[in-house]
Amino acid sequence: MSDRKTRTRMTRTLATLASVVLLTLLLLPSQAAAGLNIVATTSTLGVLAREIGGDETEVRVLAPPDRDAHYLDARPSFMAALRRADMLLEIGAGLEEGWLPAAQSGARNRAINSGQPGHFRAADMIELRRSITVDGPNMGHVHEEGNPHFNADPLRMAEIALALAERMGELRPEHAAMFTQRAERAAERLREQAKALAEQVEPGQRIVVYHEDLDYLEEWLPVEIVGYLEPAPGIPPTARHLRSLVSDLEGTEGTVLYAAFQPARGAEFLERHLGWPTHAVALEPPADTALDGYLELMTTWAETLPQR
């Protein structure tokens, strides 16, 4: 160990060099302070932020709209986006619990920590429907707080828009009035569209859905959920469960809806045995749209049902 002195000197030089590099990088302006940098977990929340913020915001959506937002990884790119965010919008109620906590902590950004104004949790702003996951059996995803798939309800989205505008106004007081105004306009359009579409649909519709992700259609369309293709939330359809659905629903009329990313087999089975039409639908609007994208999505949901 004769070269210990050299080694110490080397370590010191390296340490100094590292500190200089680190400090330089730390002091670099991280981003232009003008716009509100918003990261939304789902594209429905992205739609609201974009509609309310207009040119004053930059919105990034994490979960691809055609994927199940329950099952994602805390990707490095998510953390990089959250690192620079002024605001994080999440659905909450357990929807993103499998990956968001890791991404949030990995982002090393205090502004978006739970409890900070920069963390907006939509589920806190509204009343949720009861989730069927609490009826057991406990298979991992138990949403005791309620059903987190309220993005299928434009009336709740209207309430969330108003709450979001208020929060965005706290972070950018100079634009608060504009945010509120735009949110009120968005809420109005959502409610009008919901009403118009509900009036187009033949009353008394019965639907079977794959998961509890379209339950909130009951809240604004004249439909009743009469069954789920999954035997229990998170469990793929079994032959026995599908047969029992068929025997329960034999001789009645209805429609089967499922998400495009869910397997079609169960729906096809019901179509064969009950003669019910089936539709694969999107659950989320495209990632880069504003309110029009969501209004269009509402229309596609309503148009899967028999029209007046």
Next chain:
Amino acid sequence: MPLTPFSRPVFSGLAALTLAVPGAAMAQWTAGDGDSAWGMDVSLILDGIYYNELSHGNDSPAGFDDGHDHGDDGDHGFDDGFNLGHSELGFQARLGDLLDATVIIEFDDQDIQVDEAYLTTRALPGGLQLKAGKFLSDIGYINNRHPHEWDFVNRPLVNEYLFGDHGLLEKGVQATWLAPTATYTQLGVELLQGKTSGIANYEGSQSALNDQDRILRDRSGPRLVTAFAKVGPDLGPDHAAQFGLSGGYARSYQVTDEHTTRFEDWDGSAWFAGLDAVYKYSAGRAYGQGDWRLQGEYFYREIDVDRRDVNFAADGNGPEGFVRNEQSFKNRQDGIYVQGVYGFAPRWEAGLRAEALGLSNDVGRGDGESFGTSYRHTAQVTFRPVEPVFLRAQLAQNDFIDDDGHRDRGLEFMLQLNVALGAHGAHRF
């Protein structure tokens, strides 16, 4: 870490209690699915392994005996038949907006130990984060992952033989920084106590024999420093990747080995460097069908020690205290693994892993020797009936070379049942 010394009995008690009345304990702890900003999340991982050695090969790869802790507790060696695998009880709590606290208690049917116990800051400015306590080092990719997060039943050879049975697990502090860039860029350094068998084995001073001092002496910690960088480009919704570079320097690497009449002592230093890469493809179909995960790591380790043997009993060479075999030498060794896992059906995946240990395998002890390379090939099939449960069948062929250059292949079969209860562990990348 102030937690460790006195927390052991407390947590052991807690663990025992939870095991004794799992129903009651779980009901109490998991209440409230909501924003658990002030609550405590508790998770219980239960792991069982059925092991069957179909044919016996060489026990261990040539060149890697020294300083490697050979299974008194059978951590990496399973009994033929049923084994309780790596089960753990995890607690995670938040101190408001300031700190996260994590404690992971590992247990099998004989031992309970604190695997990890650390605090992580959440509120430092500028993308900085500090971690303090006992934790798995963030070097490489698999090192900071617990067994239930692995794609195969057992640890890669390179991680086990270059670091230790638990990977690089140390007490210390870590500072990391996430750059404010669109491409994920994380830099980190760790100051660690330094006692992991493969890279920073520590013995401390040993009593003199017949007035003859040993070369081993006390060295205060921290004795091991590591650094790492991780980069993860944004590749859109279907693809994701992360690349890492890491290294470390242990200013103390000590070994003592008891022979018939003498102690063989090594005292010196060690360093390592490695590369890791992971790529994930998401097909966007339900239950993981069509998804791919590819990962690989390479590590190189160099040990630079002085050796000096001292007799503890008189023999043909001399009396007690007689000194011989004084030499300085280096061991240069490395290892690599590459693995891929594919979701071939909803809830089913299959994987292959190829490993090589000792591509360079130069051991300088004595006259110096270059040993051959050992290999292992592993295949697995995993089924997840529901998300928190998996059942895995694994077949591994060990192709280890022994000190004399003879290869002998062994075949092992394992069946693993793993169940996660309680709070959801977040899916790290």
